[in-house]
Amino acid sequence: xxxxxxxxxxxxxxxxxxxxxxxxxxxxxxxxxxxxxxxxxxxxxxxxxxxxxxxxxxxxxxxxxxxxxxxxxxxxxxxxxxxxxxxxxxxxxxxxxxxxxxxxxxxxxxxxxxxxxxxxxxxxxxxxxxxxxxxxxxxxxxxxxxxxxxxxxxxxxxxxxxxxxxxxxxxxxxxxxxxxxxxxxxxxxxxxxxxxxxxxxxxxxxxxxxxxxxx
Ligand code: AMP
Numbered sequence: 001x002x003x004x005x006x007x008x009x010x011x012x013x014x015x016x017x018x019x020x021x022x023x024x025x026x027x028x029x030x031x032x033x034x035x036x037x038x039x040x041x042x043x044x045x046x047x048x049x050x051x052x053x054x055x056x057x058x059x060x061x062x063x064x065x066x067x068x069x070x071x072x073x074x075x076x077x078x079x080x081x082x083x084x085x086x087x088x089x090x091x092x093x094x095x096x097x098x099x100x101x102x103x104x105x106x107x108x109x110x111x112x113x114x115x116x117x118x119x120x121x122x123x124x125x126x127x128x129x130x131x132x133x134x135x136x137x138x139x140x141x142x143x144x145x146x147x148x149x150x151x152x153x154x155x156x157x158x159x160x161x162x163x164x165x166x167x168x169x170x171x172x173x174x175x176x177x178x179x180x181x182x183x184x185x186x187x188x189x190x191x192x193x194x195x196x197x198x199x200x201x202x203x204x205x206x207x208x209x210x211x212x213x214x215x
Pocket of ligand 1: 031052054056058059085086088162
């Protein structure tokens with residue numbers, strides 16, 4: 001099965017994806033996490049992506065598609081896949097279709113998580129991310145046991161530069177301009193698109209996400 005979780009930054013795609021990936025016994029592929037890992041490792045890709053990420057801009061499609069192609073090549077060809085934060089442009093969606101059709105696969109389900117901009121800004125302002133493992137906490141909704149310390153790995157929790165208020169507003173504009181057109185794109189695609197209202201507790205959202213995916 002190939003599933004895409006679509007939605008604006010801060011809507012909770014990552015949180016839902018971790019649980020859903022376990023439920024479908026699939027690979028959680030977050031291009032944001034892959035890019036942050038590349039930056040931590042100091043790779044050429046990490047260096048190229050850094051400026052775009054800190055400014056809240058999208059990293060160019062060609063770099064993202066290479067990253068996804070390489071990552072897919074490293075996993076079993078029949079693995080269930082759960083994409084989080086990818087695709088973010090119609091060029092990336094077309095690129096994904098062609099990579100999948102090359103191995104006789106297709107996008108099966110697309111789930112759109114929706115929330116108001118006010119909620120998204122509030123969530124991202126409270127978000128704290130682990131510098132070592134990327135786990136995400138929130139000072140309002142989902143606190144770590146010890147302030148500033150990751151429950152998963154003991155790493156330091158930081159407020160990401162791109163979660164600062166001005167950058168958050170810019171990321172929401174970028175979403176509207178470049179990613180929101182994917183809603184109509186997938187509504188017209190074989191996969192169809194199902195909407196889940198994400199301004200609720202994460203357990204309620206998760207139930208609806210599972211129903212939408214049919215697991
Ligand atoms: P995320 O953690 O998914 O919000 O991604 C953080 C940042 O990484 C984004 O603001 C972009 O700069 C970059 N990024 C992640 N995924 C993509 C993608 N599919 N296309 C372009 N840029 C991306």
